[in-house]
Amino acid sequence: MxxxxxxxxxxxxxxxxxxxxxxxxxxYPERFExxxxxxxxxxxxxxxxxxxxxxxxxxxxxxxxxxxxxxxEIQGLSGxxxxxxxxxxxxxxxxxxxxxxxxxxxxxxxQDSQCLPGRELGIVKDVLQTGANDVYAVETPSGEEVxxxxxxxxxxxxxxxxxxITVNVMKGLI
Numbered sequence: 001m002x003x004x005x006x007x008x009x010x011x012x013x014x015x016x017x018x019x020x021x022x023x024x025x026x027x028y029p030e031r032f033e034x035x036x037x038x039x040x041x042x043x044x045x046x047x048x049x050x051x052x053x054x055x056x057x058x059x060x061x062x063x064x065x066x067x068x069x070x071x072x073e074i075q076g077l078s079g080x081x082x083x084x085x086x087x088x089x090x091x092x093x094x095x096x097x098x099x100x101x102x103x104x105x106x107x108x109x110x111q112d113s114q115c116l117p118g119r120e121l122g123i124v125k126d127v128l129q130t131g132a133n134d135v136y137a138v139e140t141p142s143g144e145e146v147x148x149x150x151x152x153x154x155x156x157x158x159x160x161x162x163x164x165i166t167v168n169v170m171k172g173l174i
Contacts, residue, residue: 002100004039004083007031008061012078018068022061022082028090032061035088040065041081097158099127105163107138107148110156115169121146124165136165 008022022032032054040047049067056062063082068074089098105124109115125145126137134150148154148167157166 002086002098004085005089005098005100006081006083007035007038008063008082010040010074010077010080010082011060013071013074014062016071017064018070018073019062019064020068020074020077021057022063023059024061026090029056029061031084031090032063035084037085037088038065039083039085040077041083042077043080044076095158097160101160102127102136102158102165105158105160105165107136107165107167110166110168121167121169 007026008024011021011023013019014021024031032051036050038049038051040049047067049065051063052066053064054061092098102124103126107121107124109117109119109121111117115121120141122138122140124136125139127150128135128137128147136148136150136155138146138148140146148169154168154170155165156168157164159165
């Protein structure tokens with residue numbers, strides 16, 4: 001399992017005091033008010049820092065980190081991920097999973113599926129959040145992409161510990 005979870009992506013500098021605009025990648029954007037220590041993953045390495053303040057503008061968070069005091073110090077950080085340790089993460093309800101834990105899971109066909117039971121369909125490469133329900137983007141061994149809706153009729157079991165998702169491939173999905 002991933003030790004750190006992404007809660008946002010830096011878009012650009014904001015103002016003259018070292019603040020940054022952040023696109024939240026969490027279902028709970030107020031998260032920035034609750035976390036103290038974060039890791040910023042940059043192309044040149046990781047920066048461990050603390051959140052000193054946060055405010056919101058439209059769909060963005062404007063975050064002040066303790067290690068930045070000017071716009072010049074933020075140059076080159078656009079696109080960098082803001083990560084928190086798993087122990088700072090929101091607790092999950094039954095049947096909820098962190099996207100980081102789903103990425104890389106092996107997807108296999110269930111016994112009652114339209115495809116051969118036990119057949120390996122591929123690996124989860126992405127989780128699309130559509131509003132109605134999530135969709136797992138699965139890359140097959142041949143490189144094709146299969147989209148599986150995260151609904152009870154399709155997703156039968158998610159075993160994060162073993163990295164396996166069992167699915168019922170409904171008619172018309174592949």
